[in-house]
Amino acid sequence: xxxxxxxxxxxxxxxxxxxxxxxxxxxxxxxxxxxxxxxxxxxxxxxxxxxxxxxxxxxxxxxxxxxxxxxxxxxxxxxxxxxxxxxxxxxxxxxxxxxxxxxxxxxxxxxxxxxxxxxxxxxxxxxxxxxxxxxxxxxxxxxxxxxxxxxxxxxxxxxxxxxxxxxxxxxxxxxxxxxxxxxxxxxxxxxxxxxxxxxxxxxxxxxxxxxxxxxxxxxxxxxxxxxxxxxxxxxxxxxxxxxxxxxxxxxxxxxxxxxxxxxxxxxxxxxxxxxxxxxxxxxxxxxxxxxxxxxxxxxxxxxxxxxx
Numbered sequence: 001x002x003x004x005x006x007x008x009x010x011x012x013x014x015x016x017x018x019x020x021x022x023x024x025x026x027x028x029x030x031x032x033x034x035x036x037x038x039x040x041x042x043x044x045x046x047x048x049x050x051x052x053x054x055x056x057x058x059x060x061x062x063x064x065x066x067x068x069x070x071x072x073x074x075x076x077x078x079x080x081x082x083x084x085x086x087x088x089x090x091x092x093x094x095x096x097x098x099x100x101x102x103x104x105x106x107x108x109x110x111x112x113x114x115x116x117x118x119x120x121x122x123x124x125x126x127x128x129x130x131x132x133x134x135x136x137x138x139x140x141x142x143x144x145x146x147x148x149x150x151x152x153x154x155x156x157x158x159x160x161x162x163x164x165x166x167x168x169x170x171x172x173x174x175x176x177x178x179x180x181x182x183x184x185x186x187x188x189x190x191x192x193x194x195x196x197x198x199x200x201x202x203x204x205x206x207x208x209x210x211x212x213x214x215x216x217x218x219x220x221x222x223x224x225x226x227x228x229x230x231x232x233x234x235x236x237x238x239x240x241x242x243x244x245x246x247x248x249x250x251x252x253x254x255x256x257x258x259x260x261x262x263x264x265x266x267x268x269x270x271x272x273x274x275x276x277x278x279x280x281x282x283x284x285x286x287x288x289x290x291x292x293x294x295x296x297x298x299x300x301x302x303x304x305x306x307x308x
Contacts, residue, residue, distance in 0.1 A: 001060070001152070008054050015208055017043055028200045029184075031188075031199035032189070035190050048073075048078040049072050077146025083139075085138055090126070091117070095145060140170075151183075153185075158189055226251055227271060228293055230259050231260050233286070234285060236283045239283055240281075241260060250263070251263040
């Protein structure tokens with residue numbers, strides 16, 4: 001449904017994105033993960049036909065990005081990271097404006113707008129002026145605008161940026177509902193927790209390089225060689241930390257006020273041996289938990305080899 005082959009973008013001597021190969025299958029919700037400036041928006045703007053590639057090609061819903069840009073535009077709903085609304089319009093008028101732009105006839109527009117407003121829980125704001133909406137409501141309205149022509153592909157650049165926690169939860173719930181409707185979704189974010197439970201696959205980009213991508217479970221398994229252990233000490237915590245630091249398996253150690261998180265390159269037998277040694281040395285623990293890696297763990301593991 002979305003494919004990049006050797007895509008790269010240069011701005012003078014600066015390479016924003018290196019040669020990128022990526023394939024997103026129909027029905028996937030793909031999380032594009034990386035810090036600000038990593039190349040996410042550059043890639044997304046290319047797929048949305050808003051800039052030209054320096055090299056390579058792209059395809060969206062069977063349409064060549066550079067060869068058939070109008071075909072791509074008919075197939076996507078694009079939400080930029082910096083969106084705007086037209087002051088002086090009511091909510092329904094704003095959606096009607098875009099429905100007209102997409103060539104939807106008058107008789108169909110009313111029902112389409114009603115359906116989109118219901119999906120985005122904006123029905124009660126139908127006759128409000130858009131400039132009077134809260135940021136969260138404007139965010140929803142911009143997402144509603146991307147849906148009026150019922151595109152098979154949604155490309156959403158930082159759709160939850162600037163929202164309060166409640167609004168971010170609502171956006172995630174909407175993404176899950178859109179996936180159930182069969183939409184293929186490419187969503188970017190630098191806030192990893194936003195994507196952890198709503199994506200079927202992820203890609204990690206840093207400094208213009210796509211470092212890893214694939215189904216989220218597969219990506220987790222690839223870094224599972226490193227175990228993440230949370231330990232809460234009750235007595236002799238300093239001795240416990242010293243033991244962890246002296247372990248040849250230690251890859252990283254995060255010390256928090258109530259616990260430590262150790263990243264270890266080991267297996268079950270190694271963890272059992274470590275636990276036994278801590279106990280033998282008189283270290284008292286309230287908990288010793290081997291937890292699954294988070295997206296933050298994945299990102300740090302994948303990017304730690306990059307030169308500063």
